[in-house]
Amino acid sequence: MIATSSPTRARPASEIDPRLDAALRYAVAxxxxxxxxxxxxxxxxxxxxxxxxxxxxxxxxxxxxLHRFPLPMRAVTLAASTQVARPRRVGAQARRRVRPAPRRVLPQAA
Structure with a gap:
């Protein structure tokens, strides 16, 4: 049976073809x-x-x-920290304030 790895995790170095890795490294250089x-x-x-x-x-x-898109460590820890549940506020939901209608100023004759 063939073992498959998770698509979100980086491949171990043993699964990566060293010839392809070296060729891509050479092309980048x-x-x-x-x-x-x-x-x-x-x-x-x-x-x-x-x-x-x-x-x-x-x-x-x-x-x-080739290395299955590993993220930099800071981005991974930042993504994990944003998923922490925030405490909910107690009390009623805020209501919109009703603004009074502007008073129309009519021109006055002398």
């Missing part, structure tokens, strides 16, 4: 060097669009997906 050192790599190409997207952002997204 090469893309970062190109974007940082070549001004032409920061431009846009008519056929494929914005080059930093394809040289850096897409390999980074693929590498992140």
């Amino acid at each position: 090469i893309g970062a060097v190109l974007v940082l050192l070549l001004p032409a790599a920061r431009a846009s190409h008519a056929a494929i669009g914005w080059l930093p997207l394809w040289l850096l952002a897409m390999p980074l997204a693929a590498w992140w997906a």
Whole structure:
């Protein structure tokens, strides 16, 4: 029987193909060097669009997906802390205040 892991948890290092991990790491490194050192790599190409997207952002997204989208630790703890139940107020629900209608001032003749 094949054991499946939870989609919300990061894969253990043993489940990730090391060849694919190394290839994506290499693509990210090469893309970062190109974007940082070549001004032409920061431009846009008519056929494929914005080059930093394809040289850096897409390999980074693929590498992140390979590791099943782990969140930074601060974001995980922040999300867990916002789910704490807040104490409810006691008493009746607040009512809207009824504003008195503005008094119409009519012009007066002398």
